[in-house]
Amino acid sequence: MKVFVCIKQVPDTETKIKLKPDQSGVDFTGVKWVMNPYDEFAVEEAIKLREGGKATGVVVFSVGPKARVVESLRTALAMGADDAVVIDAPEDLDSSVVAKALAGAIKAEGEFRYILTGKLAIDDNASAVSQMIAEYLNIPQATVVSKLEIGDTSATAEREVEGGTREILELKGPAVIAANKGLNMPRYASLPGIMKAKKKVIKELTLDAVGASAADVRVKYKGFQMPAEKPAVKMLGGDAAAQAHELATLLRNEAKVI
Amino acid sequence: MASVLVFTEFADGKFKKGALELLSAARKSGLKVQALALGSGAKALPFGAEGVDEVFVADNAQFDKYNPELFSATVSALLAAQKPSVVLASSSALARDMFPRVAAHMGVGVASDCTTLEISSDGNVTARRPMYAGKCTAEVSFENSPTKIVLMRANQLPVVAATGAKTPSVTDVAAPATDLHTIIKDVVKGTSGKLDLTEANIIVAGGRGMKDAASFKLLEDLADVLGATVGASRAVVDAGWVPHTMQVGQTGKTVAPTLYIAAGVSGAIQHLAGMSGSKVIVAINKDANAPIFQKATYGIVGDVFEILPKLTEEFKKLVHH
Numbered sequence: 035m036k037v038f039v040c041i042k043q044v045p046d047t048e049t050k051i052k053l054k055p056d057q058s059g060v061d062f063t064g065v066k067w068v069m070n071p072y073d074e075f076a077v078e079e080a081i082k083l084r085e086g087g088k089a090t091g092v093v094v095f096s097v098g099p100k101a102r103v104v105e106s107l108r109t110a111l112a113m114g115a116d117d118a119v120v121i122d123a124p125e126d127l128d129s130s131v132v133a134k135a136l137a138g139a140i141k142a143e144g145e146f147r148y149i150l151t152g153k154l155a156i157d158d159n160a161s162a163v164s165q166m167i168a169e170y171l172n173i174p175q176a177t178v179v180s181k182l183e184i185g186d187t188s189a190t191a192e193r194e195v196e197g198g199t200r201e202i203l204e205l206k207g208p209a210v211i212a213a214n215k216g217l218n219m220p221r222y223a224s225l226p227g228i229m230k231a232k233k234k235v236i237k238e239l240t241l242d243a244v245g246a247s248a249a250d251v252r253v254k255y256k257g258f259q260m261p262a263e264k265p266a267v268k269m270l271g272g273d274a275a276a277q278a279h280e281l282a283t284l285l286r287n288e289a290k291v292i
Numbered sequence: 293m294a295s296v297l298v299f300t301e302f303a304d305g306k307f308k309k310g311a312l313e314l315l316s317a318a319r320k321s322g323l324k325v326q327a328l329a330l331g332s333g334a335k336a337l338p339f340g341a342e343g344v345d346e347v348f349v350a351d352n353a354q355f356d357k358y359n360p361e362l363f364s365a366t367v368s369a370l371l372a373a374q375k376p377s378v379v380l381a382s383s384s385a386l387a388r389d390m391f392p393r394v395a396a397h398m399g400v401g402v403a404s405d406c407t408t409l410e411i412s413s414d415g416n417v418t419a420r421r422p423m424y425a426g427k428c429t430a431e432v433s434f435e436n437s438p439t440k441i442v443l444m445r446a447n448q449l450p451v452v453a454a455t456g457a458k459t460p461s462v463t464d465v466a467a468p469a470t471d472l473h474t475i476i477k478d479v480v481k482g483t484s485g486k487l488d489l490t491e492a493n494i495i496v497a498g499g500r501g502m503k504d505a506a507s508f509k510l511l512e513d514l515a516d517v518l519g520a521t522v523g524a525s526r527a528v529v530d531a532g533w534v535p536h537t538m539q540v541g542q543t544g545k546t547v548a549p550t551l552y553i554a555a556g557v558s559g560a561i562q563h564l565a566g567m568s569g570s571k572v573i574v575a576i577n578k579d580a581n582a583p584i585f586q587k588a589t590y591g592i593v594g595d596v597f598e599i600l601p602k603l604t605e606e607f608k609k610l611v612h613h
Contacts, residue, residue: 047542047562051427060428071543130396156542158423160404162392165360169396174361174473177389180536190477195385196491198482198537201358204475215536215543252401252437255423255430261568267575267588274598281574281590282606289572289589291551292494292518292610 035147037080037089039115040136040167041073041096043106044157057258059126069106072152074113074220075213079182080150081114082218088184089147091116095139097123097132104236111231112223119143119237121244128251129158131241133166138244140171146208148189153178153212158255164212176203177212294415295324295346297376299367301384305333307342310382310491313449315342318380320452321411326376328465330355330363335462343454348374350465357476364390366467368397376439377415383443383490391441402441403432407448407548407569417442425542425565445548446491486521489540494520494551497540497567498528501556501577501596505533510600511555517607523547523567525557541566555596559584576600 045051046066054061069077083089094110096103100122107118121135140149149171154161161177168175176191180200183190188206194214195201205211223231241247268284270277285292296318300311307315318325319342326346327339334349348370354362363386371379371394381387383405395402403421407429410418417440419432434440489495496515498508508522515522523540524533540547542562552570557563559575559582567573568587575588576596585591592599 045424049424049427050561051424053428060423128401129392130399130401133396156425159421159425159546160392161388162395162402162404165364165389165392166396169364169393175389175393176360176474178385194537195358196482196488197486198484198535200480200482201476202478202480203360204477206473206475209473215539250436252395252399252435253403254433254435256433257420257431258423259420259429261426261429264568264573264587264589267585267591269585269591269593274594274602277592277594278599278602278606281592281603282610284590285551285572285574286610289551291572292607 035089035145036091036093037083038140038143038146038149039076039080039092039094039110040149040151040163041077041094041106041110042070042155043067043096043098043103044070044155047071047156053258053260058256059258067102067105069109070152070155072154072213072215075215075217076150076152077110077113077115078218078220079213083184093117093119093143095119095121095136097121097127097135099123099125100238107236108231109223111234112227113221114227117237118234119239121239121241123241124248126254127248128253129160129162129166130252131246131248131250133163134170135241135244135246136163137167137170138246139239142244148208149210151210151212153214164210168210173208173210174205175210176205178214179211180214180216182211182217293324294377295326296321296378296380296411297326297328297371297374299379299381299387300327300329300337301382301386302329302334302337305336307337308382309451310384310444310446312451314380314382314444315344316452317409317411317449319343319454322413323377323411323415326374328367328370330366332356339460340457341454343456343458344460345458347460347462348465349462350467354467357479358386359472359474359476360389360393361470361472361474362467364393364397365470366465368394369468370465371439372398378411378417379439379441381443383445387443391443395441398439400439400441401434401437402443404443405546406432406442406444409442409444409449422546422569425546426569427565447493447548489521489523489538489545489547492521492549494518495523495547495549496520496553496555497523497525497557498555499525499557500527502528508534510597514600514604514607517604517611525560525563554584555600557584558582559587
């Protein structure tokens, strides 16, 4: 059975964020778009499952403005995914509409064994779409997964929670698995892979076709602000002993944090 | 009547600090305060002393280990019946995993990692949250969402003592009859015994300037004196010196402690995004031009191997007096 992967295209982590003059959002002019770093772990894991004979194929899905989002889908194809589906949609959808669109496209695509995602997208940091897909498809989930073993009828996923504690889940039947860093080492696309990916036809769908609507967003973001400017740093002079002493004194008496 | 329902996480018979922060915010709203607690010992929690009007508990061992399917089905059923105007929870690993699923079930909005919160007397919510790991912030606007689910980051709201205890009604919550496809095989406790980075009040973080994995001992010694948690930059995680759970930054954890001490961290844009919300930042680096100094409150240009042990000694003197 196939493995499906849902990916998001996000501004590269090097991006310096600029806001639109009316603070209604981020100004994306000149931004370099990349596949969300956590989604690379999902793509890699899916390809490994196919290579290990645990999946018959890898289909990658993404929701967003078609013209740019297809670039990240081609990256996934170049890494080794077999097919890709883009659901053309405006920029500012929320997690619930994106998840509904992905769930709709997944249902239309047919049978699958697992849906792999990244644990969080580094743009809005919501970490919600994976769990919402699981709810819409009424299947179990494991998020923040750093270790995954696939058996014949079930999977064992290890998820990381606070303080280094790990929860080990057994998932019966199809499930959504959201990858954390550490699950694997994503491969780079090979040159032949890139050439092959260029020729692949990416399936195009609309929000309407997958049963989702931009009018159904439940969360919008407004009033964007840059972090407050920090006052100038106070540099401490003298030798190491003097610096250490002055710092400890300042933290206690001036900053009052220890 | 509009209500605020607080999902109260607890351990060892006590509310976690995050739950006390949320209960304080719920009382401040002036709305009816409801609380939900799942797991053995839930019933014995001091809800009355915290000014709670209505309590919902599943005080049984079935809920002692987090099962995403079981918990989300149970909480979804309760919320669908109670229809609170606002649901407050800590932005914990459990809540971040569960509440998006609950929100999808109910067809309502959820906002994680919020850092500010105001609840109006008619049950509306004004909240802000970081975007791009803190490179900017935005106000959350709930649309067509009769219940608004807000997950608050730790240490953002004050804990205020309740004035006057209440005698809340207590309702038992049962798990809905669902066919579970998830089995919790094991929960392996972390060995550090330290607070998670996202909850820590003080963080001591190391970067490439620490030279090797063994040198993190210097950071641990300092952290032990301060009751701090040790963090790291991406470079040292990628080098395999420390696990990814310790990474601060855009592809690690976003943190906002009271005090952040960065030792040998140059301050890549991704790291700065993840920690610049800290109240007081100390930077120790041998390169006076390191970008970390632009975000720092106090800066020391110097050798971490010389300064860290001396700093540990200084803090020992302070803490013991």
